[in-house]
Structures are given as C-alpha cells and as structure tokens.
Amino acid sequence: MSQATRILAALALGLALGLACGAWMPGWVEPSAAVAEPIGGLWLDALRMTIIPLVVSLLITGIAASADAARAGRLAGRAVILFMAVLWTSAILSALLTPALLGLWPMPGDSAAVLRAAVESTEQPAATVPTFAQFVRSLVPTNPIAAAAEDRILPLMFFTAVFAFALTRLPKAPREQLTGFFRAVADTMLVIVGWVLRAAPLGVLALAYIVAARAGASALESLGHYVIIVASVGAVVWFLAWPLAMIGGRVSFLAFTRAVGPAHAVAISTQSSLASLPAMLRGAETMGVPVAASGVVLPIAVSLFRATGPAMNLAVAIYVAHWYGVPLTPGVLAAGVVLAATTTLGAVSLPGSISFITSIGPVCLAMGVPIDALVLLIAVETLPDIVRTTGNVSMDMAATATVARRSRFDESAATEEDRLLAQGA
Template identity: 55%
Template sequence: MLKTLLVLGALLLGITIGIATGASAPGVVSVADVVGSMWLRGLQMTVVPLVVTLLITGILRTAQMARAGTLTVRTIATMIALLWASAAMAAFVTPALLAAFPLPETARVALQTALAGTASTGEVPPFSEFVRALIPTNPVAAAANDAILPLIIFTLAFAFALTRVPEERRLPVQGFFATIAEAMIILIGWVLVLAPIGVFALGLVVGSRAGAAAFGALGHYVLIVISIGAIIWIAAFVLAALGGRISPLVFMRASIPAQAVAISTQSSLASLPAMLTGVRSLGVSDRVADVVLPIAVALFRATGPCMNFAVAIYVAHLMGIELGPVAFAAGLAAAAITTMGAVSLPGSISFISSIAPICIAMGVPVEPLALLLAIEVFPDIMRTLGNVTMNMAVTTTIARAEGDRP
C-alpha cells in the first residue's frame, strides 16, 4: 500500500509541476518525456513473454485441477463461463456509460493532445481478414508484430496439447515456462521499483500539455471503471439468490466479514478464511467449500475481464478511437482468456500483463496505461470486493448443484 501511495503521489506531483511550468520549461518537459518513455518501454518489453508463459502455466494448472473429480470440473466450467460473461457485459455497458456520462470534450481533447506524441495505435483489419489471421502461420512473427490474439490462440493450442503429453515429459516443460514466467515477474518488479520516477515524468509531460484537465480525466476514469466492477458485485447477490437460493439480505450478512477484509487488504487470498467461514454459515459443507473457494482464489477473478476490458475501452474513448465490432470481439476474447493467466499476480503486474494485450488486440495505444497504473489503487478495491463476493456466490451455487444444500 505504501508503494502504491508513493506512485500515486508521484503522479499528482508530476501533473502539478507540469501545470505550473507549462510551456515555460521545454527542456525539462523534453527530459521528462524521454525518462517516462524509457520506463514505459521497460514495462512493454515484458508483455508478450509474460502473457505466453502465464497462459501456458495457467492452462496446465487448470487441467491438473480438473482431473481431481466432477466437483472440480463443474467449478472450473462455471468460472470460465462467468469470466466470458463478465467480458461480454463490459463490451455493452462501458460504451453505454461513456455515452451517458462522457468525459468533457475539453478535457478529452487536452489529454489526447498531451498523449498524442507518445501513443501509437495499431490497425484492426476487416472482419474476413481478422478471422483468417486468427490462426498464425508463424507464431514468432505474430509475437514480433504484436499480433496478440493469434499469439494467444497458438499459446492456448500449445498448452492444451501439452496436457496430452505424458506427465514425466510434460513436467520439465511446465517447469521451464514457469521459470520464465517467474523471471519475467521479477523483471517487471524491477521496472516497477522505478514507477515513482517514471510516473512522475509522464505526469509532468501530461500536466504541461493538458493542464488541470488531466485531474478531471483521471477522476472520470476511476468512476467509470469502478461502476463496471460494481455490476459484478451486484451480480454476485443475484447469482446467490438464483443459483444458491439465498436471499440477498442473508447473503450480505454472511459475506460482510470477507468483504471487510477485501477492502482493507485488497487481497482475495487474505480474504479466504473469512470466505470459508461465511459460506459455511450459509450451509455449505466443508467438502464443497474446501474445494471451490481455493480454486476460486487460484484461478478466478470475476471482475478481471470486465474491468480490464473497460480500461481498454476507456483508453480508446480518451484517444478518440472509434471501435468497431471486430475490435470489440478481439478485446472480449483477449479479456476473457488472459484473465486465466494473471490471477495470481500482484495488482500492479497484472494490470499491465492483462490490459496491455487487450489494448494491442483492439488497436488501442498502451501508453496511457502507465498513468492509469498510478491510480489503480482505487479500482483495485472494487476488484477485490467484487471477486470475493462472487467467489462466495459461486460456492453457494455449486453447493446447491451438488445437492450439498437444499
């Protein structure tokens, strides 16, 4: 939390100094632009190897869990369906929220102008070409050209093929990719140590070019993304009522302790004991609770697809990029799939590794993510709150499907 607040403070200080200096110190702004761009490139260089290795290890881990029995298979299938539903919800609700409550045009234009020098956009091909390109002829070329969705599809196919390899030959390969993923996480951790410097530099550049409009844009972003996460939180009560036959009031009383831990720690893992106590008070047996909730903490983040997708859509809105059906389809698939590989990562790392692929798949610039990373502390509270509440709702639903409770 201290590190997060330090990065947030660096952003606010950078924007403030940038507003104060304005165009009077072009040399300072130029140096800050170079420093911020170098730090951002340090983040970007880890995205492709991190996504590939995390997806492979995530799929193999999920397949190993699925062999444990029908309860585990039912749990994983339910969670995957909810992840795709979460991404689909964001595809419809986020544009509707932005249409109803758009960022003021003056602030949007000012921030777009400030970021125009550093942000680069990709191109989303026509639908027929998009579908044809989903199967890469050369996965290495796909990685080199940031063709993230074809790369993800190849990675998924490769990971599923590995599940059919005999265990004695699969485990060394699994260990190899797990080691690369761990090394990438350490590397991005080193880059994030410099986050106060990088974010301060980027904030100074944006403040000098956009002025006070930068503060309003960041506040607007937080409200939009938190609103998307709040829908998942509300949906947990609906799922508990329909799938678990538990009234919202009863479910709220049982989930309050876990939600309190989630808000204070921003950690689903830290909330696990309170979640176990809560679902047991709702009549869920140890047989179901001790299987479903650990799987949920290890593999499932219900708010991940929708809030990550919402961030990418917001960046497109901020930069004045019109998103077509193909871009939304690419973003939806990337949001739902990449969540499976990023669930066990710290928030600052998963923010980049999960959202950058979505932006790349949609042809949306990733550069604004460096600024949004600094204020992720606020959406992250809603992320954890929604995840913990949905974990408990899924557990009650699985318990009833298993005949564990009436």
Template identity: 50%
Template sequence: MAKSDDNETLQNIDLPAGWTFMALLVGLAFGWFLSGSEAAGPVRAVAGPVGTIWLRALQMTIIPLVAALLVAGIGRMVATARAGKMARRTLLTIAAVLAAGSLLSALVMPVLLDAFPIPGTAQAALMAGDAQPQTVPGIGAFFESLVAPNIIAAAASTAMLPLIVFFVALAVAITRLPDDQRNLMLNLFEALGNTMLVIIGWVLWLAPVGVFALAIGVGLRSGGGAFAALGHYILVVASLGLMVMIAAYGVAFFAARRSPAKFARAVLPSQAVALSTQSSLASLPAMLGSCRALGIRETTADFVLPLAVAIFRATSPAMNLAVAIYVAKLTGIELTPANIAAGAAVALVTTVGSVSLPGAISFVTSIGPIALAMGVPVEPLALLVAVEMLPDIMRTVGNVTMDVAVTAWVDRKPDEN
C-alpha cells in the same frame, strides 16, 4: 494493489503503489505549474526521454510474460479439471461467470461512456508519449489474422490475437504429452514467467520515476484537465466492478437459491476484510465463515474457496475490457463488434494467466494484450496503472463477494429446486 494475489516470486519485491500515485499527482501539478513558462521546454526535453524509456521497459515484458502465464495457467486448469467431478463443476461455474463478465462489459461500457462522456480535456491529459492506434483489420482479414504463418514475426509486430491462439494451442498440446515431458515443459514456462515477473517487478519498482516523468509531460500539455480525466476514469471503470459485485447477489439468489438478505448478512464480514486489506487471500478465513453462515457444506467450502482464490478473479474480464474500451474512446478509435468481441475473448483468456499476481502487474499483463488485440494504443496504460490502487479496491470486494456466491452455487445439489 491487491496483496491477495501475490506471486511467490514477488514476495520480496515491494511494488511502490502509494509512491507511484503520489508521483503521478506531483508530476501533473508540476507540469501544470510550468505550462506556458520558459522552463517548460528544458523540462520536457529531460522528462520526455525518461518517461519513454520506462514505458518501453514496461511494454517489452508483455508478450513473453503473457505467453508464459497462459501456458502455465491452462496447464494448471487442466490438471485441476482432472481432480474430480467437483473440480470440473467449479471450473465450469467459474468459466460461466467470467464469460458473463466479458459480455457485461462489452455491452454496458460503451453505453456508460455515451451517457457519461469523457471530459473534453481528457485526450490530451491521459495520452502518454506518442501513442499511435494499432491497425484494425476488416472482418475477413480479422479471421485470417487469428493464425500467423510466422509466430516470430507476429511477436515482433505485437499481433496479440494470433499469439494468444498459438500459445493456447501450445498449452493444450502440452497437457497431452507424457507426464515427464509435460512437467518439463510446464516447469520451463513457469520459470520463464517467474523470470519475467522479476524483470517487471524491477520496472514497476521504478514506476514513481517513470510515472513522474510522463505526468510532467501530461501536465505541460493539458494543465489541470488531467485530474478530472483520471477521476472520471476511476469512477466509470470501478462501476463495472460494482456491477459484478451486484451480480454476485443475483448468482446467490437465482443459481444458489439463497435468500438475498441472508447472503448479504453472511458476506458482509468478508467484504469488510477485503475492503481493509485489498486481499482475497487475507479474506479467505472470513469467506469460510461466510460459507458456514450460509449453511454451505464444509467439504465444498474447503475445496472451492481456496481454488477460487487461486484461479478466479471475477471482476477481471469486465474491468479489464472496460479499461481498453475507455482508452479506445479516449483516443477516438471506433470499435466494431468484431473488435469488441476480440477484446472480450482476450479478456477472458488472459484472466487465466493473471491470477495470483499483484494488481499493478496483472493490470499490465491483462489489459495490454486486450488493447493490442483491439487495435487500441497501450501508452495511456502507463499513467492509468498509477491509479489502479483505487479501482483495485472494487476489484477485491467484487471478487470476494463472487467467490462466496460461486461456492454456494457449486454446493447446490443438482436436484434442488
């Protein structure tokens, strides 16, 4: 779990990532042990409702939390853009990197899954509850669905695309209000977001119980296949984060005009801190040192790096979209180019609201909307969040590496060759 990105509201909430992971393993093993025995039926009768209740509690926070985070996040970005030329240049650079990450995942993840297929037992292994695919509209209906005539009805049916369109438009409209009204509305949505974060913090505090109950059902259905399925998932999704990290070296060379060898030496201490702490914020002093080693102007590093830590998760669009595509493949859903494009757009937009959150919470708030927008069941996410602590290591190292590369890019003068 990324300690880096702790929201102030959650500083006193200890999210039990290690216990959740252990609950997953023990639950799978216990279900596997009981599969085929007479005790399987009674155990399933108890564990099933417990897991379902926890899963629904997790799902009920997604829409209000995403709405609040989107409005507040876009409001902050607009305020940052008004801070000056360097702020606007930084935001444009960040947007370009995030968009490239979404495109990378959309193109590469399906190819990866064709080259390294999901194990045959994985479908039974990773399905939690009675997961049902969402209805995916045709291309014409898809564009019509972007605008909902009744936003309340859209929320009731978890129609994520029109909800995101509405709340992005609402956020932009709020930034055009007079200062007192704008601050009032942004404070309202920030308060709503913080309230939802408290609730989801409670739900995730109970994650060991909920995940244990869901894992028992998975073990009863699939036996030991779940372990291979989860290992495959971790490796494939983490590979997208590795690609983003490698791309950071390309950004440093082609965009920032820094020697790859020099960049690698300079960024290594920051990567070591990121690996050991799983925290971008804790890596900030080391990143400042990396920037000094690269000869980046102190004024640039002092402005760009704290801003990048606050609003930038380079690996998020690529890895979040990768999870949704993985679940689609897992559940046998054929994704059209329109579906993948919708997922990529939502992955890009929800990144704005998911920064400064612990990894487990950002996993739910970011990937849930992507899956819903693509017509992919969200139920498997309840089990995958239990192993997020492992891909999150790659997320943090990739984010830190790209933060330094982007800072070097912003520092490059426009007239440099």
C-alpha cells in the same frame, strides 16, 4: 510507504508540477517535456518487454491448472465450467456496458483531444482497424514467433491456447516438466516486473508532468472520470454475485450479505483475494456450504477465477480507445472480449499495481490501442483495485454456493478426490 502510495504520490507531484509550469512558466513546458519524455518512455518500454513472455507463460500454466482442476474431481470440474462461463459473461458485459456509459457520460469537454495532444510525442501508432473477415483470418498465425515479435497479440494467444490444451493431453511426466518450465518463466518475469516497478514513481511522475503541463486541469478531470467509469463497470459484476448466490446457490440476500461481509473487510484492506481466503471459507460455512465443498472450490477460485478481471480490464482498454479516438468496431470489441476473458486465467493474484499493465496491455495491443496512457492510469488504480478484489471475493463465494447446491453436494456425496482436495486446501 507502500508501492501504491509511492506511485500515487508521484502522480500528485507530477500533476502539481505540470500544472504550475503550464500556468506560470509556459515557455518551459516543451523544453522540460523533452527531458521528461525519454524517462517515461524508457520505463514504459521496460514494462512492455515483459508483457509477451509473461502473458504466454501465465496463460499456459493457467490452462494447465484449469485442466488439472477439472480432472481432479466432479465438484472441481463443475466449478471450472462455471468460472469460464462467468469470465466470458464478464467480458461481454463490459463490451456492451462501457461504451454505453461513455456515450451517456463522455469525457469532460474537449479533454480527449487535449490529452491526445498532450501525449502525442510518446504515442505509439495504433494498428489499422481490420474488417471482420480480416479479423477472422488473423486469428491463426502462420508464424507464432513473428506474431510475438510484431505484438500481434490475438493470434499469439490463439496459438498459446492451442499449445496449452495440447500440453494437457501429454502423459504426466512431460506435462509436469513443461508446465514447470513455463511456471519458472512466469516467476522470473514477475521478478523483473518487480524491479521495473521500483522505478514506477519516476516514470509516473514524468508522464504526469507532461500531461498536466500540456493539458492543464483537463488531466485531473479525466482521471476522476476514468476512475468512476471503470469502477462502475466492476461494481456491476460485483453486484451480480448476489443474484448468482440467490438463484444458483439458493442463499437469501441477507444471508449472503452477512457471509461475505468479513471477506470484504479483508479484501478492502489487503486488495488480495488470496489473503481473503480464510474469511471466505468461514463465510461459506455460515451459508451452509459443507467444508468438503468450499475446501475444493474456493482455493481453485482464488487461483483461477477473477470475475471482475475481464470486465474491468476491457473497460480500461475501451476507455483508452475512447481517449485516443480508436473506432470501437465489432471486430475490435470482439478481440478485446477474447483477450480479456482468456488472459484472466493467468492473472497474478497480487495487488493491481503489479498486474495492471501486464493484464491490460495484451487487451490494448489486440484492439490496436496505444498502451502509453496505462503508465498514468496505474497511479489511480487503488480505488478500482478495491472494487476488483471485493467483486472477486463476492463472486468466489457465490460460485462456491452455486456449485455446491447444483451438485446436491453434502458430506456423504463427496468423492474421494473431492475429500483429498479439501484436505489439501
């Protein structure tokens, strides 16, 4: 049984037990919740301890990799610029679209209030919502170590980004030494995350039981509502791959659809962009993109470019904010956009059950949104993760066609660096 299946089974079991206890033995709800809460809380704290070191190290290595790719060749540099533009567009689109969807179709009935009450005892107090002036002043940390200790994620990420860009200006030897150190830190933290996630079914079962016992059927309605909202936001980014391919890459609608079809099949079955790379390379060839171009752009895209990440990560954070009643002021949304767009550079190309909390946790922390609900939401990540992966695959191929076309790229126009990169891929 896969990890995602075990987590989903734990969710179903926890919800069933909680609903049964709430309906037939209401007197046992609070005593049993008092036993389950430390279990879920301990598992959540174990995940929380990995967020800061993992995100910092991944952001540094992601920016270093982007800079190396931009320096590697003309085509790679243009690809990185397009990737950055799409990532920021994805985040901004989510900041506009998700609140609009929640306004048009809010959570069922009084589910938000009931769910807040259901997790009240495990809820972390949300940060005070800053004014715009306070938000701007808070971007630069006077003490990065204190910012990390206090979970002030936005100023910490600002310092980390400045540090990473400064690192790219160092000579090759110290630059590679520092990058290697942070890559080793990231790999070590991923090992710890893997250990913690082995206990995910227990943590998810405990929290699902608490929520279902206290909230009843509202928990089931809200989870379905959440999946549809977040998947819809990701689907919008996914479908934007067609206009990008048609306008930027001058590929017809039908040609792009045929080219991306096999990659979609792999993405749906594996939920991994990396596993879809061979199918993407073949699809790019059917669109008429030279191998010397696709062999450069697509491997970089798989490593750095996750177009649906900013939109869907921010959508989750906004949904949880809506759940907990956190005001979505312009400053809060701006903090979410910045974190969602930048931390995607360091996202792990692995199924969503592994990267879910480490990718979305920093966005929630920056927006002052409690992350406790993420333990429950990770269990229903399968469908949103399929949308994430298929959307990323489509955007990877659309961006590749666009960069190749806009660079007037053909085999004779490839630089020596581009050819070497393609051969290495």
